[in-house]
Amino acid sequence: MRHYQGSSLRAIGMALGVSWNAITQWQDRGIPLDSADRIAVKSLGVHPSALWGDLWWEATPLQAGV
Secondary structure (H helix, E strand, C coil), rough: CCCCCCCCCCHHHHCCCCCHHHHHHHHHHHCCCHHHHHHHHHHHHHHHHHHHHHHHHHHHHHHHCC
């Protein structure tokens, strides 16, 4: 969000491929894991942990055998 500071919610949504309503809901309720993953990988081309840091690992259950 720091990268988009000063931008409208509509502009942020367009850049990330989501509606401005989604951005508003995420501000109020937090971002769902599947959306956090999709934004990091598909919209920004980075692993979710690069965008969300340790919060990604705390929120994502470890998978056995990985």
